[in-house]
Amino acid sequence: MILIIMGVCGCGKTTVGKAMAKKLQWQFADADDFHPEANKVKMGKSIPLTDEDRIPWLTSIHQYIKTLNTEGNNGVVTCSALKKMYRGILTSGEVTADKGAEKLPVLFVYLKGDRDLIIKRMEGRSGHFMPVSLLDSQLALLEEPDKSEEAVTVSIDISVDDIVALVIEECEKRLSRSVKSDVS
Structure with missing residues (x-):
């Protein structure tokens, strides 16, 4: 399973x-480590990334997830995955994946929070390239996962x-349902 x-x-x-x-003793990867230096510099200057900036980054994360899946490894990957299209790239590797495109089995865990709480947290961290000034652009871009996606909020x-x-409990429920449907 990939989260x-x-x-x-x-x-x-x-x-x-x-x-x-x-907790799960799974592999971990942070999407920030997949960003090219140009993206980090751009964000460090308070310039929001464009889809053109994000697509190669998302594709490289997809390749990592695909490798985990192919090798039969479980993993936890962080990624803003703000738009439904971005989540599609992460699961299918395609920008315009049609409904028949093969998707990797992942569960998105959407961490949802109040803007003021997030600002407070961002102001309390140091050494991160992402400035507080970009939060509003991310909130404006955010498309929360819908019922058509494998996601838990x-x-x-x-x-x-x-x-x-909570997430482990949700994973156990999904695995249990999967095993029951495999037996049927």
Whole structure:
């Protein structure tokens, strides 16, 4: 199973992702590590990324997820995955994937939070290339996962341990349903 921890900057993707990977003893990868230096410089100057900037980045994350899946490894990957189209690239590797496109089996974990809480968290961190000034552009771009997507939404108003427990519980439910449908 592959979990993609998603949401806007400052929602806690890396913190939750690392805690989840540690608890499950799964591999962990942070999407920030897949960004080319040009993207980091652009964001560091408070310039929002365009789709043109994001597509190669998302495609490289897709390749990583595909490798995990092909090798039969479980993993936790963080990625803002703000638009439904971006989530499609992560799962299919295609920008305009049609409904018949093969999609990797992933579960998106959307970390949802209040703007003021996220700003407070962002102001409290140091050494990150993403400035608080880009939060509003991410919120404007955000398309929350809908019922057609494999996703679970979790509020960031609770502790990291509680988020991890909720996500693990959801994974167990989905695996249980999958096993039952395989037996039927």
